[in-house]
Amino acid sequence: EDQVTQSPEALRLQEGESSSLNCSYTVSGLRGLFWYRQDPGKGPEFLFTLYSAGEEKEKERLKATLTKKESFLHITAPKPEDSATYLCAVRSGGYNKLIFGAGTRLAVHP
Amino acid sequence: EAQVTQNPRYLITVTGKKLTVTCSQNMNHEYMSWYRQDPGLGLRQIYYSMNVEVTDKGDVPEGYKVSRKEKRNFPLILESPSPNQTSLYFCASKKPGLAGGSSYNEQFFGPGTRLTVL
Numbered sequence: 569e570d571q572v573t574q575s576p577e578a579l580r581l582q583e584g585e586s587s588s589l590n591c592s593y594t595v596s597g598l599r600g601l602f603w604y605r606q607d608p609g610k611g612p613e614f615l616f617t618l619y620s621a622g623e624e625k626e627k628e629r630l631k632a633t634l635t636k637k638e639s640f641l642h643i644t645a646p647k648p649e650d651s652a653t654y655l656c657a658v659r660s661g662g663y664n665k666l667i668f669g670a671g672t673r674l675a676v677h678p
Numbered sequence: 679e680a681q682v683t684q685n686p687r688y689l690i691t692v693t694g695k696k697l698t699v700t701c702s703q704n705m706n707h708e709y710m711s712w713y714r715q716d717p718g719l720g721l722r723q724i725y726y727s728m729n730v731e732v733t734d735k736g737d738v739p740e741g742y743k744v745s746r747k748e749k750r751n752f753p754l755i756l757e758s759p760s761p762n763q764t765s766l767y768f769c770a771s772k773k774p775g776l777a778g779g780s781s782y783n784e785q786f787f788g789p790g791t792r793l794t795v796l
Binding site for chain 2: 612669
């Protein structure tokens, strides 16, 4: 059964304290791994897509990496505005189905 | 402004009273989808639609119906809501494209509808 597990469930950082969020997955034929950001009271907002092991994508203070079993979202020198829930999702097999993890709640304090 | 809108944003209802949550997108997207989000479970897909009059079940379709009579609208219907359908619901749309293309996977989500069934 396809599965996505994110850790930790919650993470508290001081402003400027770099860290990483983990997304481990078991799927039969990965066709893309996705990171989304979700702010309270809002829908998820797309960040990155990764397709193959070794691929990396960057956006401002965020960098996503992918291996054959997991993905990391690295946050460098985070700011309070980076506080949000970060969701990981995978697509396997069919075009239409995304399987989401439960998310990591990130809080960055000044 | 490109967006996905949902109505209502908040709804409290009682068991068995039929309700419809509307979803509309102004980006001319062919693909639309409904998700529910529950604590500890993440987002789970309820139904999706590849185009007008083309819909299919996601992972948790029981108790829900959808229709796609127009490209821009994709309403979610609960014929006889039950308390286990209390959840946060999101509609999303996505532009078509070739697999691997830069626009292929970006889903645009609506703001969510918080539904409580008593």
